[in-house]
Amino acid sequence: MRVIHTLAELREALAGQTNTAFVPTMGNLHEGHLSLVREAARLGGPVVVSIFVNRLQFLPHEDFDQYPRTLARDCELLAPAGCDIVFAPSEAELYPVKQTYKVTPPAGLADLLEGEFRPGFFTGVCTVVMKLFQCVQPAVAVFGQKDYQQLKVIKGMAEQFAMPVQVIGAPTVRADDGLALSSRNGYLGTDERLEAVALSKALQHLADAARDPKQTLAGMEAAAAEELRQRGWAPDYLTLRRRTDLLPPTDAERAAGEPLVALGAARLGATRLIDNLEL
Known part of the structure; x- marks a missing residue:
């Protein structure tokens, strides 16, 4: 080399x-x-x-x-x-x-x-x-x-x-607990590293709710952000988007099986982490 x-x-x-x-x-x-x-x-x-x-x-x-x-x-x-x-x-x-x-x-x-x-x-x-x-x-x-x-x-x-x-x-490579690998993970303290997996879990919860016609897009996203906020995070966004153009899906598109992706960015202490999950 x-x-x-x-x-x-x-x-x-x-x-x-x-x-x-x-x-x-x-x-x-x-x-x-x-x-x-x-x-x-x-x-x-x-x-x-x-x-x-x-x-x-x-x-x-x-x-x-x-x-x-x-x-x-x-x-x-x-x-x-x-x-x-x-x-x-x-x-x-x-x-x-x-x-x-x-x-x-x-x-x-x-x-x-x-x-x-x-x-x-x-x-x-x-x-x-x-x-x-x-x-x-x-x-x-x-x-x-x-x-x-x-x-x-x-x-x-x-x-x-x-x-x-x-x-x-x-594909994204993840640690055993599901945290997406990132150079910025090195900024996390010991307790923060244990907590960091909460971002991927919040995105999974958002993805799980995505096809439920009773759930509104705004309600699902607000719930995902609040899930992190209650744990001490400062979310920038947790959102559900179309894979094609990263714009919000309509209710009809969600129901019809439009390819979607859940994306999130949030600060844990001084460290800003991002992640996503296709569904």
Whole structure:
């Protein structure tokens, strides 16, 4: 496995490759990331994993400076998972001048849910992913379904720009108690870690109620949020949406079996966690 820090060296290493598989990350890797790498390796071709903490997707009050940088440990994990190249550029390498050209996704998809609570987040995500796609020029890119809205945004970007890359979503990896694996789980204290699984349980309760015609959408969502609030959480949203466009389903669509997804974001202490559950 090679660790590459410059775009020139990356392009030299990938010269002539037409079936590269790519997994973009911000590092501080866990089993969820490694499952994406193994999926990329299964597809054949060289596997490139990028490690870059992208300033553009952090709001001013968020944890950009505190976000863990663990490159040496990450590389130890990546080699046996099937990674061939780690692309770990510095900020000056990826953004040699101020990034004034940016990719702005459609408000109808990007300004709800995560976009409502983290304004500009998906512009930062799309901009760095577009740039990394141009650097790596992969045939396929693998993203986790835990970031459900992000996956939809990136798929839409690749399709609308006719990018020659297939964007694949891989299932969320969970701990034994059901907590979705996340780099931010490392911020949780011992008691908070035990409590954190309540988010996935609240989403399961929301999903269980979704097909009950006696339940209103607003009532179900309010009950799910209150379930967490009573346990000391600060919910941003717990909601039921159509998988196709992440808009709220009608009662008729719920009754007819429209593919739905329950999504949630909430703070437990100082840590903001997200999760989702398809139904």
